[in-house]
Amino acid sequence: MTLWWTAVAFISGSLMFSYWLGLAARKNLKEIGDGNPGALNLWQSSGYRLGAAGVALDFLKGYLPIALLMGSAAVQGFRIVPIAAAPILGHAFSPFLKGRGGKAIAVTFGVWSGLTEFEFALVYAIILAVLLIIAKTVRKGRPTSSEADSFQVVSGMLLAFPYLYIRDFPAPVMWCWLGNFLLLVYTHRRELSTFFRRIRNEPGAR
Numbered sequence: 001m002t003l004w005w006t007a008v009a010f011i012s013g014s015l016m017f018s019y020w021l022g023l024a025a026r027k028n029l030k031e032i033g034d035g036n037p038g039a040l041n042l043w044q045s046s047g048y049r050l051g052a053a054g055v056a057l058d059f060l061k062g063y064l065p066i067a068l069l070m071g072s073a074a075v076q077g078f079r080i081v082p083i084a085a086a087p088i089l090g091h092a093f094s095p096f097l098k099g100r101g102g103k104a105i106a107v108t109f110g111v112w113s114g115l116t117e118f119e120f121a122l123v124y125a126i127i128l129a130v131l132l133i134i135a136k137t138v139r140k141g142r143p144t145s146s147e148a149d150s151f152q153v154v155s156g157m158l159l160a161f162p163y164l165y166i167r168d169f170p171a172p173v174m175w176c177w178l179g180n181f182l183l184l185v186y187t188h189r190r191e192l193s194t195f196f197r198r199i200r201n202e203p204g205a206r
């Protein structure tokens with residue numbers, strides 16, 4: 001059953017709603033902004049209505065399978081780990097995009113909302129908001145780069161980990177976090193590499 005539910009969750013995550021909504025609006029998100037087939041590029045290219053729909057659908061494809069399975073015998077103990085990782089993997093390596101997907105931020109929020117009844121997703125959102133305020137303050141209100149945004153997404157997930165520990169979440173949830181963190185590092189690898197290279201070459205740059 002674990003394999004079955006993992007496959008179902010993977011297929012759910014692999015549905016590239018923002019990308020398809022973009023195509024419906026005659027926009028190829030892979031050619032817009034940073035090329036990520038996600039809701040932000042949909043929002044910026046096609047307006048807030050489609051953008052909000054993209055956020056909601058990309059969130060729900062992570063949230064629904066996990067929320068529906070939580071508490072059932074199928075996901076007791078460590079069985080939750082592959083099932084929770086599956087929607088994020090599905091988005092990052094979508095068969096609908098020939099194995100290439102998106103950064104997996106919206107689906108990450110969906111999965112954690114399902115896993116922890118919104119609790120950890122809210123903590124992560126607050127940490128990201130604080131990091132964004134700090135970045136805006138440092139840059140005196142000027143927009144941040146996509147590389148700096150990626151650094152915030154990944155470091156925010158790292159900073160959120162102590163909350164899981166303090167709240168005494170069970171070990172399988174910790175493993176879900178580790179898998180998600182490593183996946184976010186992977187999906188943001190190019191931006192992180194550019195971000196750290198810039199920091200090395202121009203210490204004043206962020």
Ligand SMILES: O=P(O)(O)OC[C@H](O)CO
Pocket residue numbers: 036037038039040041058102103104105106107
């Ligand atoms: O991480 P994604 O692919 O869900 O996209 C979300 C935002 O567009 C990231 O910039």
